[in-house]
Amino acid sequence: MKNLKKFDGAANYIASNELKSAVNASVTLGRPILIKGEPGTGKTMLAKSIADSLDLKLIVWSIKSTTKAKEGLYIYDTVQRLYDSQFGEAGVSDIARYIHLGKLGEAFTSESPAVLLIDEIDKADIEFPNDLLWELDMMSFYIPETRETVTAKSLPVVVITSNAEKELPDAFLRRCVFHYIEFPDREMMGEILRVHFPDLEEGLARSAVKAFYQLRDIKGVMKKPSTGELLDWIKVLRKENIGADRIERDLPLLGVLIKNNEDVDLVKRRLNETR
Amino acid sequence: MFYGFFSALREEGVPVSLQEWLMLMEALSLELADNSLSEFYELGRSLLVKNEIYYDRYDAAFVRCFGSQSTESEKARETPELPKSERSYNPDFFNPATYENKTKQNAVQQAGQGLATTKNSEDKGTKEAAEPATSADAGETGSGGVSFADSPGGMTAVQVAGRRRYRDYRDDSLSNIRQFEMALRSLRLLSPRVEGPRDELNLDATIEETCRNGGRLSIEWDRPRKNSIRLILLMDSIGSIYNHHRICQRLFNAAQRSTHFKEIRYYYFHNCIYGRVYKDQWLDIKESVPLEDFFRLYNGDCRLLIVGDARMSERELLEAGGALDWSVERNREPGYTWLSRMAKRYPYAIWMNPVPEARWGKEPSYASINAVREIFPMYELNPSGIRKAVKKLRVK
Numbered sequence: 001m002k003n004l005k006k007f008d009g010a011a012n013y014i015a016s017n018e019l020k021s022a023v024n025a026s027v028t029l030g031r032p033i034l035i036k037g038e039p040g041t042g043k044t045m046l047a048k049s050i051a052d053s054l055d056l057k058l059i060v061w062s063i064k065s066t067t068k069a070k071e072g073l074y075i076y077d078t079v080q081r082l083y084d085s086q087f088g089e090a091g092v093s094d095i096a097r098y099i100h101l102g103k104l105g106e107a108f109t110s111e112s113p114a115v116l117l118i119d120e121i122d123k124a125d126i127e128f129p130n131d132l133l134w135e136l137d138m139m140s141f142y143i144p145e146t147r148e149t150v151t152a153k154s155l156p157v158v159v160i161t162s163n164a165e166k167e168l169p170d171a172f173l174r175r176c177v178f179h180y181i182e183f184p185d186r187e188m189m190g191e192i193l194r195v196h197f198p199d200l201e202e203g204l205a206r207s208a209v210k211a212f213y214q215l216r217d218i219k220g221v222m223k224k225p226s227t228g229e230l231l232d233w234i235k236v237l238r239k240e241n242i243g244a245d246r247i248e249r250d251l252p253l254l255g256v257l258i259k260n261n262e263d264v265d266l267v268k269r270r271l272n273e274t275r
Numbered sequence: 276m277f278y279g280f281f282s283a284l285r286e287e288g289v290p291v292s293l294q295e296w297l298m299l300m301e302a303l304s305l306e307l308a309d310n311s312l313s314e315f316y317e318l319g320r321s322l323l324v325k326n327e328i329y330y331d332r333y334d335a336a337f338v339r340c341f342g343s344q345s346t347e348s349e350k351a352r353e354t355p356e357l358p359k360s361e362r363s364y365n366p367d368f369f370n371p372a373t374y375e376n377k378t379k380q381n382a383v384q385q386a387g388q389g390l391a392t393t394k395n396s397e398d399k400g401t402k403e404a405a406e407p408a409t410s411a412d413a414g415e416t417g418s419g420g421v422s423f424a425d426s427p428g429g430m431t432a433v434q435v436a437g438r439r440r441y442r443d444y445r446d447d448s449l450s451n452i453r454q455f456e457m458a459l460r461s462l463r464l465l466s467p468r469v470e471g472p473r474d475e476l477n478l479d480a481t482i483e484e485t486c487r488n489g490g491r492l493s494i495e496w497d498r499p500r501k502n503s504i505r506l507i508l509l510m511d512s513i514g515s516i517y518n519h520h521r522i523c524q525r526l527f528n529a530a531q532r533s534t535h536f537k538e539i540r541y542y543y544f545h546n547c548i549y550g551r552v553y554k555d556q557w558l559d560i561k562e563s564v565p566l567e568d569f570f571r572l573y574n575g576d577c578r579l580l581i582v583g584d585a586r587m588s589e590r591e592l593l594e595a596g597g598a599l600d601w602s603v604e605r606n607r608e609p610g611y612t613w614l615s616r617m618a619k620r621y622p623y624a625i626w627m628n629p630v631p632e633a634r635w636g637k638e639p640s641y642a643s644i645n646a647v648r649e650i651f652p653m654y655e656l657n658p659s660g661i662r663k664a665v666k667k668l669r670v671k
Binding site: 017018021022024025026028029031033034036078079081082170173174175176177178179180 | 317
């Protein structure tokens with residue numbers, strides 16, 4: 001192995017073997033890893049966990065619908081420069097003073113290798129991923145204003161997450177390592193709970209997980225509850241001191257898991273039917 | 276062996292490119308697969324497959340290529356034959372002597388339960404042919420072959436692949452409603468920003484350019500982000516289409532939910548289109564629009580999406596007066612003429628058919644599909660078909 005360190009999950013993050021293998025392939029090959037999966041399967045948390053496990057700095061670039069690819073590289077603060085020039089500020093002729101590196105630029109110039117998370121890339125414009133192809137391929141970019149090329153000092157680990165709201169271009173996909181995080185099965189969910197609540201009673205955990213998967217299995221539920229919601233639910237259940245026997249019977253505090261009126265009605269109807 | 280895997284993937288319909296394949300070769304030469312088949316399975320999947328809808332096909336190709344490997348212990352000892360082209364790329368990337376043999380016993384035991392047990396007999400045949408070539412090698416190294424190290428669940432990679440647990444993610448199966456909705460979202464592709472006048476002030480760009488210009492005003496204009504596309508959904512509503520009403524309903528719901536079109540209209544017809552289309556799905560004549568008016572109302576830039584099973588009798592399609600509902604209309608011209616007229620008026624028109632593509636024109640009752648296909652580009656009504664259709668709707 002080129003890398004001495006190997007990603008092996010972190011103390012508070014449970015990763016499947018397939019995911020570990022994909023991450024290690026991405027780190028070793030120096031290719032970005034693209035993570036897809038249902039909401040609440042821990043896509044964003046993965047980057048943090050890689051950073052923790054490999055002991056690297058984490059840089060987060062959250063993408064919004066208005067984000068432009070260039071903003072990740074650098075921003076030329078033209079307004080500030082105009083302002084300064086009118087007041088005769090010294091150093092206006094030095095453009096470099098008005099060039100600020102973006103998140104990608106920050107990751108490239110970081111002294112120690114960093115983990116760069118490009119979060120929810122599918123939120124941006126359809127052309128966005130294509131605009132980053134060259135930079136991610138070559139791990140360098142050129143700033144025309146200062147005639148300067150920024151090259152990565154050490155290859156960052158690039159983690160990209162997507163919710164599949166838009167199709168990503170093929171050319172972009174070809175350059176990535178891809179992994180689809182499946183929704184965890186019961187066994188794995190048990191492990192996840194143990195990581196988050198080390199002192200959780202076995203009985204409560206079992207009935208909460210059972211109730212949770214029963215909810216997810218009800219046909220016609222528009223928004224299925226996710227892992228994050230289960231964790232919240234257990235937190236509240238413990239706070240309210242609700243016993244394991246009541247959980248399966250009445251699904252107390254259902255609002256934490258299901259947040260849509262029609263879904264709540266549907267679940268209640270099913271619950272009454274089974275009684 | 277590996278080259279066979281590449282072509283099996285392509286045959287199964289996984290869009291693997293050479294670039295990705297070379298990436299896998301590079302990863303193997305860096306020993307990322309840790310010399311075990313299950314790690315190879317995982318590594319290959321993350322490098323070659325870029326969308327979960329292809330996971331199932333990947334599994335299928337994997338079982339096809341490596342399935343027989345775990346059924347016969349002798350097979351495991353066999354030196355994998357490499358095509359010359361791959362050897363020349365990197366002679367060392369798959370040297371059997373470096374592979375361990377620690378869990379071969381396991382593989383033998385599990386072979387009995389393996390999924391491809393039926394293949395045993397044919398493997399025996401090939402084994403004999405392969406034996407003489409490999410025996411010398413095997414004697415010296417005492418090992419060779421791929422090791423079948425267990426994945427944590429106690430399953431071999433082939434067994435994992437054989438479970439085909441990603442079947443539901445395939446986009447040509449209709450089992451998963453979520454998948455269907457996701458595919459319909461690609462209707463968003465219909466929103467291009469290349470049309471229309473630049474008549475919206477771009478404030479940021481104006482400031483930017485003015486600053487660049489040394490303070491002299493420079494105004495920048497943008498095309499507004501509005502979608503200028505008008506979509507007409509024309510649905511077959513009574514008769515044989517009823518067998519498919521659930522899937523048609525889903526398309527209808529998804530279209531209704533989409534708010535990104537400039538205009539979206541719904542019309543109905545029965546089996547074939549003649550002189551008029553209907554505004555309500557029970558085909559009330561009082562709520563109908565003659566096609567002449569329809570053509571005037573909607574210009575040729577409208578996108579026309581017709582949904583129907585195109586299952587018509589010869590009379591219905593080719594003869595004047597062949598329409599099924601005599602009470603409603605006696606067509607003076609055959610349906611074929613009307614359909615052609617429609618296609619001519621709307622160059623951006625496609626036909627979505629809920630009948631599986633494999634059966635089009637193959638069975639007597641679906642013979643008419645071929646005739647309709649000559650008039651309109653036709654796609655199967657499933658997520659992947661819709662994606663293709665949306666692409667087609669963007670260009671003439």
